[in-house]
Amino acid sequence: MIQCPADFPPEVFSNAISQLIHHPEYNSTLILRSETVSESTTEIPAEAPAVKGFRPVQNTHRRLLPRRPGRDAGLDQHCTLYATEPGDADRPVLLVLTPIVGPDAVLPYYHPAVRHLAFRYIPAEVPLLRIEVVPLPSTPTDLNSRLYRTCLALLDTLHRYGWGAVTNYKKRVHHDCVIPRETYQDLYLVMRERHKHLVNEWQEVTDPLKHVFEDIGIATFLMLLWKESYRPEVEGTPCDESSQELNAAPWKDWPRPPGGFLDLGCGNGLLTHILIAEGYDGHGIDVRARTSWSHYPDDTRQRLHTESLNPTDLVRLDGSIEAHPYLREGVFIIANHADELTPWTPVLATLFSASGYLSIPCCAWAFDEKYERSRAPEYLIPDDSFVDSLNLGGDGSNASSYSRYRIWLASLSLHCGWQVECETLRIPSTRNWAIVGRKRVPGTEEELDQARTQALEIVNRVRERGLFKTRIPEGKAKDH
Incomplete structure (x- = not known):
């Protein structure tokens, strides 16, 4: 769908995608927060796709909670991390998000119309950040489509997280200090x-x-x-x-x-x-x-x-x-x-x-x-x-x-x-x-x-x- 230069090394990528996994509300005003259902480095669900040249190293099953539960439904999702294959380290360079829905179920409005959405770090002389999707049938993917605009916003967010980690960005306003x-x-x-x-x-x-x-x-x-x-x-x-x-x-x-x-x-x-x-x-x-x-x-x-x-x-x-x-x-x-x-x-x-x-x-x-x-x-x-x-x-x-x-x-x-x-x-x-x-x-x-x-x-x-x-x-x- 879209890519840009990655202005940070691969070891920072895992920090950036951790923010994406645990704070989806930063990317959508329609999401209240996420709750972690389970995490595992050994049990990878069947819904996680096989990706050539990569091996799954961790899966987080999370639940997205809508800000307006009377209007939007919640959604469970697999967040699967992949490392390169072969490789001697489990450093992730790929994150794939997979919604957990039945065959006839409809995705809530706040979720892109995709079966899978991937964030990839591509090592090179000039490293790249790339977003890839497996869209649902008949989903537009042109530059004016909602899916493209969503991917653009997500790419901007991912790059900002990585760049902030490199420049030692320090969050100065902290919420929830008194009440969780x-x-x-x-x-x-x-x-x-x-x-x-x-x-x-x-x-x-x-x-x-x-x-x-x-x-x-x-x-x-x-x-x-x-x-x-x-x-x-x-x-x-x-x-x-x-x-x-x-x-x-x-x-x-x-x-x-x-x-x-x-x-x-x-x-x-x-x-x-x-x-x-x-x-x-x-x-x-x-x-x-x-x-x-x-x-x-x-x-x-x-x-x-x-x-x-x-x-x-x-x-x-x-x-x-x-x-x-x-x-x-x-x-x-x-x-x-x-x-x-x-x-x-x-x-x-x-x-x-x-x-x-x-x-x-x-x-x-x-x-x-x-x-x-x-x-x-x-x-x-x-x-x-x-x-x-x-x-x-x-x-x-x-x-x-x-x-x-x-x-x-x-x-x-x-x-x-x-x-x-x-x-x-x-x-x-x-x-x-x-x-x-x-x-x-x-x-x-x-x-x-x-x-x-x-x-x-x-x-x-x-x-x-x-x-x-x-x-x-x-x-x-x-x-x-």
Whole structure:
């Protein structure tokens, strides 16, 4: 079908095709992921073709899982590696993908219309990468055909994997650091089906596809985070879905924050609504009501509140805390693009003995002004490994203003006594970096008291400056 020069040696080929085998979702947005059914270096299935001049050295039986299981079917596939014959090494130079289907079965749309698809490394003075196929009858293979375009994309991907290995490409953004990918994806598919109707019921002028699926993703992450972080309210309450189908909503019995949740700057209220609809206790506050609020069910409307939160008003001069109806002990604080409340999130979590928080920063704010590195208070960074652990992405220099802001937020969380965990969320947003605080930094009572004292000092300094102002509602509700 197509070939190109291979800009890497044959020993790199096995690394490149390993990526193709284990991450088919990188090549098709219609594939969720693959699961390995079995692997063997001795038992080669009969479906694997005999290839002249090559001998099979390994077979992986994988299962392709579709991103839309209600629309596309799953598919089992053999991934067979071949080495040259004769040869004294088992280094693979050929990968053949073979769909496992019955004689009358139809391949799902995301799979090319082929019986076999091969990736071949051809040693020569100028080595080649070549893609070959055994197409199904009557399948077009011309330059304008879908099969040719698919092969072109696959060849580009294979070359990129090999070249990246040669140039020591280092992946700088890592997903699934806090919650396993498979666990998240499986629950997200269920949550998406339960709440996708909200796209057609959208009341705002913003893009419903982005906001609905973004908040479904955040809600999914929170549900699994809480499940892993808290004990069941009643001893013996099941919290493992292994014996139940996700469609049976086992999360109704999963652990949850002991003080409920508080969504700071909840905006359209969608995230609060999804969590309330799934049985979680909590509230959302914002400086003004949105058009969406009045269209939610009563259970949600009763949990959405108009409030301009001023953190300096919540702490008395003697250091005691003003009672607040939603910032109660054990609450989990959500700060999703909370703007000027973003840096206050770990401070409030410490002062109100919260059970944790999730912060997804967007606009860079310090406590009472826009964040400027030269003017913001500095907090201790333990060592370079701390910054490396933040999963900031980019070119690794961490020189951008957004990277510096995230480093500052992480050091602030540590200053307030929280262990720092970071996650690049699987949501449709360029601002998908999140910081999680769910565990206190290990230490003595005195050290924990010191973290609270440091949080109080932040409040007092901001109060003395007298610059913090709560957000004044702007515009009309229909404009947001």
